[in-house]
Amino acid sequence: MATTTRGKVLRSIEGRTRGQCPVCERTGIKLLYELTNKEGETMQVCKYCRPKKELKKRK
Structure with missing residues (x-):
């Protein structure tokens, strides 16, 4: 996981980016x-529900 998605950066965001995913209904993710x-x-969605097109662009 990239360092921008863990640690101090997340603490400054409201709710620390944790919640319930609107797509898969997982909680505390x-x-x-x-x-x-x-x-x-x-x-905002979890990493399991992120757009597949975005993943193809990175490769």
Whole structure:
């Protein structure tokens, strides 16, 4: 995991990015990735629900 997604940086964010993922309904998980739905709204999701297109761009 990159150092920007752990440690001091997360402590400064409200709720420390922990919560319930709106896609898979997991609780107490880090919500670090943005997902845009069909209506154009962005929401924070966990790493298991992050967009697959984003992963292909990195490789």
